[in-house]
Amino acid sequence: EKMDNKLIPEAKEIYSISKNVTNRLRNFNGIDSIPLYHPPMHVGKYKSESYDNYILSVGRLDKKKRVDLLIKSLTHCDKVIKAYIAGRGPELEYLQKLAHGLKIEDRVNFLGFVNDDDLLKLYANAFAVYFAPVDEDYGYITLEALLSKKPIVTCNDSGGVLEFVEDGKSGYITSSNEFELSEKIEALYSNKSKCKDMGQYGYDNVKDISWDNVIDKLTRTIR
Numbered sequence: 001e002k003m004d005n006k007l008i009p010e011a012k013e014i015y016s017i018s019k020n021v022t023n024r025l026r027n028f029n030g031i032d033s034i035p036l037y038h039p040p041m042h043v044g045k046y047k048s049e050s051y052d053n054y055i056l057s058v059g060r061l062d063k064k065k066r067v068d069l070l071i072k073s074l075t076h077c078d079k080v081i082k083a084y085i086a087g088r089g090p091e092l093e094y095l096q097k098l099a100h101g102l103k104i105e106d107r108v109n110f111l112g113f114v115n116d117d118d119l120l121k122l123y124a125n126a127f128a129v130y131f132a133p134v135d136e137d138y139g140y141i142t143l144e145a146l147l148s149k150k151p152i153v154t155c156n157d158s159g160g161v162l163e164f165v166e167d168g169k170s171g172y173i174t175s176s177n178e179f180e181l182s183e184k185i186e187a188l189y190s191n192k193s194k195c196k197d198m199g200q201y202g203y204d205n206v207k208d209i210s211w212d213n214v215i216d217k218l219t220r221t222i223r
Contacts, residue, residue, distance in 0.1 A: 005029050012221040018138040018160040035163075038214045040140040040147070042120060048149035048199060049124040051192045054082040054109075055153070055185055056126035058119070058141050061089030064134045066155070068098055069178060075102050076182035081189050082107045083130070084122060086114040123148035127195050128188045132176070135159040146170065146206045149199030153184050170202030 008014060008025075014033040016022045022033045059065050067085060074083055085095070085108065092110065099108040114122065123129070129145035132155040139161045145152050146164060152171035154161045167173040172184035188195050 005031070013217075015217065019163050020135070020160040021137055034217075036214055036217055037138075037209045039209045039211060040143045042116060042144070043147065043210075045120055046144060046147035047120065047124045049121075051127040051195045052125045053080055053189070054084045054126055055128045055130050055189075056122055056145075056150075057083060057085045057087075057130045058114075058122075058144070059087050059131070059133070061085070061087050061091040061095060063091060065089075065091075066132050066134065066176065067091065067095055069132060069155075069176060069181060070130045071095060071099050071102065071104070071108055072178040073181040073185060074104055074107060076179060077186050078189065079107070081185065082109065084109045084111060084126070086111045086119065086122060088112055120148075123150060126150055127192065128153055128171070128185065130154075130185075131161055132158050132181075133161070136161050143206055143209065146199070146202035149196070149203045151188055151195050151198035151202065153181065153188070155181075164202070164206060166201075166205075170198050170205065 008031055014031065015036040016025060016033045019035045022035050025031045025033050057067055057070055061067055070083055074081065096110060099105045123144060129150045130153050131139060131141045134157060136159040142152060142161045142164050152165050154165055154171060154173055155176045156173050165171045165173060174180045174184055
């Protein structure tokens, strides 16, 4: 922290990857910075094809990502709804046992590592994306989902995700309660036109995030 406080203010301009990180830098270091959003890796390739019967979860399987909350909520949803979980991590075995114990292992597909093309396809055909980590810095998954025109289900303590998701407009923001979460998942699955409208709204709000803007801002002080 001492080195941060000494060296960071030497910069001519100070940027962060999100408002969440800007707030942390101010609260813990007393340093002001400007949020500067950058696009995810496959910008320009995301697409929307259909709204199938699965909600998609993408990311490392660790406790802070709260994939267990999605699995628990699934038990209160229509049995036709499935969860596709892409990613690897230390929580995999626990999550598999959880799904088995809840007798919904046939509705939870653990996909492990997914290559780029398959990931784009998974986004393109999900009816929604679940992304509810604890206090996320930024969250590429948020942007990947919205650029694929999919609504997001998240939680009210998910940090950077909340900078892009508007409750009832581009997705749903809930408490970390499996019953409340299941209601929102059901609401989206049962109304695909709502999914489409929310996805379009979210897309319109992030479609202009670009590397050109990032590079322009970062090089301003040396021009």
